[in-house]
Amino acid sequence: MPSITINGRKCEFTPGQTILQIANANGADIPQYCYHDGLSIVASCRICLCEVHAPNPKTGAIEPFMGGKLLPSCQQTASDGMVVYSDSPKAVANQKGVMEFLLINHPLDCPVCDQSGECFLQDYSYAYGRGVSRFQEDKVKQPKKDVGPHVFLYSDRCIMCTRCVRFTREVSGTAELMVMGRGNKEEIDVFPGVPLDNELSANVVDICPVGALLDKDFLFTQRVWFLREAPSIDGLTASGDNLWVHHNEGKVYRVKPRPNARVNKFWITDEVRYGWKFVHSDDRLRQPTRKQFGTPVTCDYAKAYDDVIEGIRKATAHGKRLAVMISPMLSCEEAYLLAKLARRLDPRAVLALGPVPTHGQDKIFPAGASETDPKAFKMYAEKAPNARGVRRVLGAFGGQIEEYDGFLKALGKGLGASDVGAVIATGNYPSEWATDDLTTSLGGKFVVLLDTLVNPLCDRADVVLPGATWVEKSGTFENAKSMLQAFEQAIPVVEAAKSEGQLALDLWAVLDGREMPGEAVRPMMLETTRGQVAAGVQVAVPFGTIFNAADVRREMARTYPALSVFESGVSMPPSEPSPQTDMAMVEL
Numbered sequence: 337m338p339s340i341t342i343n344g345r346k347c348e349f350t351p352g353q354t355i356l357q358i359a360n361a362n363g364a365d366i367p368q369y370c371y372h373d374g375l376s377i378v379a380s381c382r383i384c385l386c387e388v389h390a391p392n393p394k395t396g397a398i399e400p401f402m403g404g405k406l407l408p409s410c411q412q413t414a415s416d417g418m419v420v421y422s423d424s425p426k427a428v429a430n431q432k433g434v435m436e437f438l439l440i441n442h443p444l445d446c447p448v449c450d451q452s453g454e455c456f457l458q459d460y461s462y463a464y465g466r467g468v469s470r471f472q473e474d475k476v477k478q479p480k481k482d483v484g485p486h487v488f489l490y491s492d493r494c495i496m497c498t499r500c501v502r503f504t505r506e507v508s509g510t511a512e513l514m515v516m517g518r519g520n521k522e523e524i525d526v527f528p529g530v531p532l533d534n535e536l537s538a539n540v541v542d543i544c545p546v547g548a549l550l551d552k553d554f555l556f557t558q559r560v561w562f563l564r565e566a567p568s569i570d571g572l573t574a575s576g577d578n579l580w581v582h583h584n585e586g587k588v589y590r591v592k593p594r595p596n597a598r599v600n601k602f603w604i605t606d607e608v609r610y611g612w613k614f615v616h617s618d619d620r621l622r623q624p625t626r627k628q629f630g631t632p633v634t635c636d637y638a639k640a641y642d643d644v645i646e647g648i649r650k651a652t653a654h655g656k657r658l659a660v661m662i663s664p665m666l667s668c669e670e671a672y673l674l675a676k677l678a679r680r681l682d683p684r685a686v687l688a689l690g691p692v693p694t695h696g697q698d699k700i701f702p703a704g705a706s707e708t709d710p711k712a713f714k715m716y717a718e719k720a721p722n723a724r725g726v727r728r729v730l731g732a733f734g735g736q737i738e739e740y741d742g743f744l745k746a747l748g749k750g751l752g753a754s755d756v757g758a759v760i761a762t763g764n765y766p767s768e769w770a771t772d773d774l775t776t777s778l779g780g781k782f783v784v785l786l787d788t789l790v791n792p793l794c795d796r797a798d799v800v801l802p803g804a805t806w807v808e809k810s811g812t813f814e815n816a817k818s819m820l821q822a823f824e825q826a827i828p829v830v831e832a833a834k835s836e837g838q839l840a841l842d843l844w845a846v847l848d849g850r851e852m853p854g855e856a857v858r859p860m861m862l863e864t865t866r867g868q869v870a871a872g873v874q875v876a877v878p879f880g881t882i883f884n885a886a887d888v889r890r891e892m893a894r895t896y897p898a899l900s901v902f903e904s905g906v907s908m909p910p911s912e913p914s915p916q917t918d919m920a921m922v923e924l
C-alpha cells in the first residue's frame with residue numbers, strides 16, 4: 337500500500353486521497369476550515385497549507401515538491417513517498433498569518449456566542465493563533481440576518497469558508513445562499529425574497545465552523561459544554577439516519593447528524609432534527625390509568641397489571657382470542673417481548689403491525705440526482721422507524737400475523753362479528769394516530785393501551801400504561817434499506833412511565849407470580865454505563881427483569897433461528913468518546 341509521512345508519522349493511503357484526507361483518517365493534526373468530507377474542495381481558506389517534499393522520479397531523492405511553495409493539503413493528491421510538514425516554520429507562519437487575518441474583523445463575542453465550546457476559530461486561536469492582536473483600526477461591522485425559518489446568520493462572525501453556500505448548491509440543490517460583495521465587505525446572504533427554506537436547511541448550522549450560522553431552536557438554550565451526547569437512530573421516519581442526541585439533566589436540547597456513509601452521509605432532514613419535541617410534551621402519559629365505573633382513574637402499576645391480566649383472561653375465557661397491535665414506532669426488542677407475552681396469554685393470539693404513516697413521496701436531494709449517486713440524500717415518505725423490524729420479529733412467531741388492515745378485519749371491521757375478545761394496542765406515535773375504524777372496531781372488547789401521548793383511545797381503553805419515547809430507551813430499528821441499527825438511551829423515562837419492553841417484562845413477572853415490590857413507585861438510580869443498558873435515573877421500579885436491549889437480542893437469536901441476525905447483524909452505536917479536557921478540574 338502506498339504511504340506518505342505527515343509530521344514524521346507514516347500513513348498508508350488509497351490512491352486518489354488528498355493529503356488532508358489521509359491526515360484526518362490517521363489523526364494527524366492539520367487545521368482546516370473550508371474542507372468538508374461531504375462537499376467539493378475549493379481550497380479557499382488557506383489554513384491547511386503544508387510544506388511538501390516528494391521523491392524525484394529520476395533520482396529517487398526527496399526534494400521540495402512544486403518548487404517548495406506551501407500547498408493546500410485539502411486539494412493536493414498524495415503520491416507514494418511524499419513527506420509532509422504542517423508543523424514546519426514555514427507552515428506555522430502561514431497558519432498564524434491566516435488566523436490573524438480571520439480575526440481582524442471577527443467580534444470578540446465568544447462569551448455570548450452559541451458556538452462557543454465547539455468553535456473551530458476558538459480552538460485554532462489557541463492552537464495556531466498569535467495570542468495577541470496587532471489590529472488597531474475599527475472592525476468592519478456586519479449585520480445579523482434572519483435567513484430562514486430555522487437559521488440566523490451573524491455575518492460578522494463569518495470566515496467566508498463557503499461551506500454553507502456549497503451545501504445549498506451541491507447537497508440540497510436549492511442554492512439559496514450566495515457570497516455577496518468583495519474584500520472585507522464580502523458576506524453571505526440570501527437572494528431577496530428567497531429565504532433558506534428547504535427540508536435540509538439546518539445542516540448549514542452543523543457545517544459552519546464558527547458561530548455565524550445559528551439554529552434558532554437551540555439559540556441561547558444551553559452552553560454546549562453542559563451537554564452530554566447519546567448515539568441514536570432516527571425514531572420518526574424509515575431513514576435510519578444516525579444521530580447524536582444532545583441532552584442535559586433529563587432534557588433533550590438538540591439533535592445532530594452522526595456521519596454514516598452508508599445511511600445519511602453527514603446530513604439529516606429538519607423534520608428529524610426538530611421532530612423530537614413531543615418527548616417533552618405536556619400531553620405525555622405519566623401514570624397508569626384503569627377504568628372505574630366507566631371513568632379512567634390513575635392507579636399504581638400493581639393494580640394496573642392485575643387489571644390487564646384479569647381482564648384479558650376473562651375476555652378470552654370462552655374461545656375468544658387476544659389481538660396485539662405492535663406499533664412500527666417500537667423497537668425490535670419491544671416487539672419481541674410484547675409478542676412473546678401475547679402468545680403466553682393466548683397461544684392463538686393475533687399479532688399485527690400498527691398503522692405505518694406516510695406523508696407525500698420519497699424525495700432525493702439534490703433534485704434530479706439518482707438514488708444510487710453516492711452523494712445523493714433521500715428523505716423518506718414513511719414516517720415510522722421500524723415497520724420492517726416489527727414485521728421481521730412477528731414473522732418469526734408464526735400463527736396469525738397481520739398488517740394493520742388485517743388487524744382491523746380480525747377485530748370485526750365491516751363484518752360486525754369477531755372472535756377477538758381482548759386487544760393490546762401500542763401507539764408511541766408523535767401525533768394523533770388512532771383511526772375511527774380502530775375505535776369503532778374495539779366495541780365490546782377489553783382494551784389495553786400502551787402509549788406515550790394523551791389521545792382519544794385513552795378514554796376508550798380499560799387500562800392505559802404510559803410508554804417511553806425512543807430517546808428514553810435503547811433498542812434496534814430496521815430502516816428502509818433493511819439495516820438493523822442499535823441506539824442508546826439518552827434521557828430517563830418521564831416520571832413514572834416505563835418503556836414498552838419494561839412493561840412487557842413486568843407483566844411477564846406478574847404472570848410468573850413474582851412478588852410485587854413494597855412501593856410501586858420510588859426513585860432509584862441505575863448503572864450509568866453505556867452499552868445498551870438503561871441509564872440514568874429510573875423513577876418507576878421495574879417488577880420484572882430490567883429491560884436490557886442487548887440481552888433481549890441474544891434471547892431472540894437463541895430462540896428463533898430466523899432472528900439469529902440480532903446476534904451478529906446489528907450495527908452498534910460507537911462507544912462513548914473519551915473526554916478531551918484542556919484544563920484540570922479543581923475541586924472547590
Ligand code: SF4
Nearest residue numbers: 494495497498500544
Ligand atoms: S456562514 Fe459559516 S459556513 Fe457559511 S461561509 Fe461563513 S463561516 Fe462558512
Ligand code: FES
Nearest residue numbers: 379381382384410
Ligand atoms: S481547508 Fe484547505 S484551503 Fe481550506
